[in-house]
Amino acid sequence: xxxxxxxxxxxxxxxxxxxxxxxxxxxxxxxxxxxxxxxxxxxxxxxxxxxxxxxxxxxxxxxxxxxxxxxxxxxxxxxxxxxxxxxxxxxxxxxxxxxxxxxxxxxxxxxxxxxxxxxxxxxxxxxxxxxxxxxxxxxxxxxxxxxxxxxxxxxxxxxxxxxxxxxxxxxxxxxxxxxxxxxxxxxxxxxxxxxxxxxxxxxxxxxxxxxxxxxxxxxxxxxxxxxxxxxxxxxxxxxxxxxxxxxxxxxxxxxxxxxxxxxxxxxxxxxxxxxxxxxxxxxxxxxxxxxxxxxxxxxxxxxxxxxxxxxxxxxxxxxxxxxxxxxxxxxxxxxxxxxxxxxxxxxxxxxxxxx
Amino acid sequence: xxxxxxxxxxxxxxxxxxxxxxxxxxxxxxxxxxxxxxxxxxxxxxxxxxxxxxxxxxxxxxxxxxxxxxxxxxxxxxxxxxxxxxxxxxxxxxxxxxxxxxxxxxxxxxxxxxxxxxxxxxxxxxxxxxxxxxxxxxxxxxxxxxxxxxxxxxxxxxxxxxxxx
Numbered sequence: 464x465x466x467x468x469x470x471x472x473x474x475x476x477x478x479x480x481x482x483x484x485x486x487x488x489x490x491x492x493x494x495x496x497x498x499x500x501x502x503x504x505x506x507x508x509x510x511x512x513x514x515x516x517x518x519x520x521x522x523x524x525x526x527x528x529x530x531x532x533x534x535x536x537x538x539x540x541x542x543x544x545x546x547x548x549x550x551x552x553x554x555x556x557x558x559x560x561x562x563x564x565x566x567x568x569x570x571x572x573x574x575x576x577x578x579x580x581x582x583x584x585x586x587x588x589x590x591x592x593x594x595x596x597x598x599x600x601x602x603x604x605x606x607x608x609x610x611x612x613x614x615x616x617x618x619x620x621x622x623x624x625x626x627x628x629x630x631x632x633x634x635x636x637x638x639x640x641x642x643x644x645x646x647x648x649x650x651x652x653x654x655x656x657x658x659x660x661x662x663x664x665x666x667x668x669x670x671x672x673x674x675x676x677x678x679x680x681x682x683x684x685x686x687x688x689x690x691x692x693x694x695x696x697x698x699x700x701x702x703x704x705x706x707x708x709x710x711x712x713x714x715x716x717x718x719x720x721x722x723x724x725x726x727x728x729x730x731x732x733x734x735x736x737x738x739x740x741x742x743x744x745x746x747x748x749x750x751x752x753x754x755x756x757x758x759x760x761x762x763x764x765x766x767x768x769x770x771x772x773x774x775x776x777x778x779x780x781x782x783x784x785x786x787x788x789x790x791x792x793x794x795x796x797x798x799x800x801x802x803x804x805x806x807x808x809x810x811x812x813x814x815x816x817x818x
Numbered sequence: 819x820x821x822x823x824x825x826x827x828x829x830x831x832x833x834x835x836x837x838x839x840x841x842x843x844x845x846x847x848x849x850x851x852x853x854x855x856x857x858x859x860x861x862x863x864x865x866x867x868x869x870x871x872x873x874x875x876x877x878x879x880x881x882x883x884x885x886x887x888x889x890x891x892x893x894x895x896x897x898x899x900x901x902x903x904x905x906x907x908x909x910x911x912x913x914x915x916x917x918x919x920x921x922x923x924x925x926x927x928x929x930x931x932x933x934x935x936x937x938x939x940x941x942x943x944x945x946x947x948x949x950x951x952x953x954x955x956x957x958x959x960x961x962x963x964x965x966x967x968x969x970x971x972x973x974x975x976x977x978x979x980x981x982x983x
Contacts, residue, residue: 590944594877601885608889612896624893631889651945
């Protein structure tokens, strides 16, 4: 097997594992969100299907599978069918640059070309990792715009346009929050940003003496990007029927929901990498590497789970923004503050380097 | 399958995609489909930039063009509900168009033929190189002046669009 084919096989296996994990986590998330939200609202949530309601995602999947697929009359059929595909494409593409562990060392009992091989647990260690993330998030807006427009329904059109306006307004704040991270790490690669947080809990990017203010902007901007409460007006039931996915049924609706949840998982994974030290252990030297490098994966999973819980917690706690409040907050508050943050961090970096 | 052949295959694929979608921009009757074709063109161009060894410009192409400018194009098209173009009349106009197109092709072709084109090897246009060129004294002034120009356009657009400030 030539080295090129070996690399190709390893890459394909990584892709398949990632897709499988993402789909599994998505279905788990639908159940966990309902349960956790219910407990926060002092009720029980789904607990009838299977023990503790654990088979609820299976039941949901079966239900959605057997529903009738409707394409509304007068709708643009091509765009209507393509929109969920574009959404899910952008959602899955973004996960390619996230490092979900350090380096995996394969055990020795595998065939010769695999034994003791070190595999980078990141699909693509791009030179412009953070910028690529930004680019793919921008492409995700198209799925929503297309979904809203293609259904030949003025409410979905308004919902789609509102959602995309919200998304690219907060993309600005998101990009501006990334700039300080790039300045701090000196590189666009997410692996380098993770490595710049080495040295334990007190060196993670979440603290104010590292890049803490960027974290505040990041969390607000990502919540708006993923259309989660308090920024989920595009899906608000009381406002716009169901927003841009009103006319979608069965598997296409499932695809749109999948795109939203996978976006949320990606946002959590990116946040964990950029601000919480990625796959690094909070106690340097304890449970750091060893065991074939799987401890890194464990820490990363824990951090992503914490982030996801935070998103659900936010949904159960905070009321929704009105649309004009949302837009004015994004443009008039977040963008100026993020710009000031960049100037401050740049000044500090220059002063620190001149010493 | 050497890296060179893989390079060539990927390049020709994206170049063909860019050409086809560019023709689609002009040839489509539904303006929304034209906008989608333009998005595909932008993404193909971004892929070609990536092939040339400048991932920075590739990502920027997607972020700026496909991610921001085309979204706003689509906004306007969708809100204004621009209908499918009906074929216009005027056979005389079509003859004039053909003549002008032939003249344009002849001019461009003569310029290209006399330019002595060679295949570009891959060059290193990563982030550092682009930043160095942008901020060196030769181009720094133009760069900053362009940002002021864009700010002026922004203010003008807001002024034109708002009824009462």
